[in-house]
Amino acid sequence: MAQQAYMTETAGGGSGPERRGARLRRLWGRLAASWRGDPRIWRRGIFTAAVAVLLAVVMLAHAHIPNAVGNLGSLTETFLPWLGLLVPALLVAALVRRSATALIAVLLPAVVWLNLFGGLLTDKAAAGGDLTVATHNVNADNADPAGTARAVAASGADVVALEELTAAAVPTYEKALEPTYRYHSVQGTVGLWSKYPLSGVRAVDIKLGWTRAMRAAVATPAGQVAVYVAHLPSVRVKLEAGFTARQRDKSADALGEAIADEPLTRVVLLGDLNGTMNDRALNAVTSQLRSTQGAAGHGFGFSWPASFPMARIDQILVRGVEPESSWSLPQTGSDHLPLAARVRVATSGS
Known part of the structure; x- marks a missing residue:
C-alpha cells in the first residue's frame, strides 16, 4: 500500500505544494498567452488606470490637499492607511478587464503605500527599557x-x-x-x-x-x-x-x-x-x-x-x-x- 501511494504521488507530479505551484504556473501561462494574442490589452482599463494614478497622487501628495474646505486634508490624513485597501480592488479590476495598462498603473499606489506604511508592518520591538x-x-x-x-x-x-x-x-x-x-x-x-x-x-x-x-x-x-x-x-x-x-x-x-x-x-x-x-x-x-x-x-x-x-x-x-x-x-x-x-x-x- 505504501509503495502504491508513493507511485501515485510521483505520477501526480509530486507533493501537494508542488502540484499547486504547477497548477498556478499553468494558469499564469494560459493567461499570459491569451493576453499576448489580444491587441486591446493596452487600450482597455483606462478608467481603472486613471483611478490608480489618482490614488497614488493622493497618497503621495496628501500634505498638499487643502484644508480650506471642510478640513479635507486632515480627514484624508486621518484615514490615510486605509486607502491601501483600494489597491487590491484595482488589481482585481485590471485582471477582470485584462488590461496591461491598468496592471502597470496599479503598481504606482502599491509602491507609494509601501513607502509610507511598509515600515509599520515589521516588528520593531526590543527587549530593553527601564x-x-x-x-x-x-x-x-x-x-x-x-x-x-x-x-x-x-x-x-x-x-x-x-x-x-x-x-x-x-x-x-x-x-x-x-x-x-x-x-x-x-x-x-x-x-x-x-x-x-x-x-x-x-x-x-x-x-x-x-x-x-x-x-x-x-x-x-x-x-x-x-x-x-x-x-x-x-x-x-x-x-x-x-x-x-x-x-x-x-x-x-x-x-x-x-x-x-x-x-x-x-x-x-x-x-x-x-x-x-x-x-x-x-x-x-x-x-x-x-x-x-x-x-x-x-x-x-x-x-x-x-x-x-x-x-x-x-x-x-x-x-x-x-x-x-x-x-x-x-x-x-x-x-x-x-x-x-x-x-x-x-x-x-x-
Missing part, C-alpha cells in the same frame, strides 16, 4: 471604572495617564489604582498615576477654558522625565461642514508651545490627541516628538473605536528617551483601547 508607560481614554460613560483601572494597572506600567475622567468617577479610579501607584494627581479631566514621586505638577492651558492637559516631572530611577497628559478636543465629520477640527487644532498648537518650553530634556506625552501622526494639524506637537508605535511597535496600533479600531488617535510620543516596545492593551469598558510602551530613560551619558 520605564513602562500607559495611556487610556477611559470614556466618561464607562460603566465599570474600577475594572478599567485594574486592567490598565495589570499592564505593569510604572506611569499611567487617564483621560476623560469625570468628577464622580475619580474616587473610584483613585481607590482602584492606589495599591499599585503611590503618587498621583488629577487636573480637570486628566490624571497621572505613578510608582515614582511627582513634582512640578501643573495644569497646561490648551485654550479650552477648562483643564484637559497637565504636566508633571516623574523622578524615575534613571532620571527625571517630564510627562504630559493631554486630551485634545474631539473632531466631527458633518455633511454640511466636513471635518470640523478648529478647536482641536488650536489646542494642539497650545500644547506644542508648552512642550517647546519644557526645560527637561526627557519628555513623554500620553493622551488622546484626537488625531493621527499623519494629520498636519498636529504638527506643532508631532514635529517635536516621535511615536513609540512607529519606532518600536508592530502594525498600526489603531486605538479607536475599540470594537473595530480604525485610527490611532491615542498616542505615546517621546523626546530624549529611546522607545523599545509599544503595544495595545485589551479592551476595557471604554470606546478606546489602552496603549502602553516601554522606553529607555538611562543613556550612556547619564
Whole structure:
C-alpha cells in the first residue's frame, strides 16, 4: 500500500505544494498567452488606470490637499492607511478587464503605500527599557471604572495617564489604582498615576477654558522625565461642514508651545490627541516628538473605536528617551483601547 501511494504521488507530479505551484504556473501561462494574442490589452482599463494614478497622487501628495474646505486634508490624513485597501480592488479590476495598462498603473499606489506604511508592518520591538508607560481614554460613560483601572494597572506600567475622567468617577479610579501607584494627581479631566514621586505638577492651558492637559516631572530611577497628559478636543465629520477640527487644532498648537518650553530634556506625552501622526494639524506637537508605535511597535496600533479600531488617535510620543516596545492593551469598558510602551530613560551619558 505504501509503495502504491508513493507511485501515485510521483505520477501526480509530486507533493501537494508542488502540484499547486504547477497548477498556478499553468494558469499564469494560459493567461499570459491569451493576453499576448489580444491587441486591446493596452487600450482597455483606462478608467481603472486613471483611478490608480489618482490614488497614488493622493497618497503621495496628501500634505498638499487643502484644508480650506471642510478640513479635507486632515480627514484624508486621518484615514490615510486605509486607502491601501483600494489597491487590491484595482488589481482585481485590471485582471477582470485584462488590461496591461491598468496592471502597470496599479503598481504606482502599491509602491507609494509601501513607502509610507511598509515600515509599520515589521516588528520593531526590543527587549530593553527601564520605564513602562500607559495611556487610556477611559470614556466618561464607562460603566465599570474600577475594572478599567485594574486592567490598565495589570499592564505593569510604572506611569499611567487617564483621560476623560469625570468628577464622580475619580474616587473610584483613585481607590482602584492606589495599591499599585503611590503618587498621583488629577487636573480637570486628566490624571497621572505613578510608582515614582511627582513634582512640578501643573495644569497646561490648551485654550479650552477648562483643564484637559497637565504636566508633571516623574523622578524615575534613571532620571527625571517630564510627562504630559493631554486630551485634545474631539473632531466631527458633518455633511454640511466636513471635518470640523478648529478647536482641536488650536489646542494642539497650545500644547506644542508648552512642550517647546519644557526645560527637561526627557519628555513623554500620553493622551488622546484626537488625531493621527499623519494629520498636519498636529504638527506643532508631532514635529517635536516621535511615536513609540512607529519606532518600536508592530502594525498600526489603531486605538479607536475599540470594537473595530480604525485610527490611532491615542498616542505615546517621546523626546530624549529611546522607545523599545509599544503595544495595545485589551479592551476595557471604554470606546478606546489602552496603549502602553516601554522606553529607555538611562543613556550612556547619564
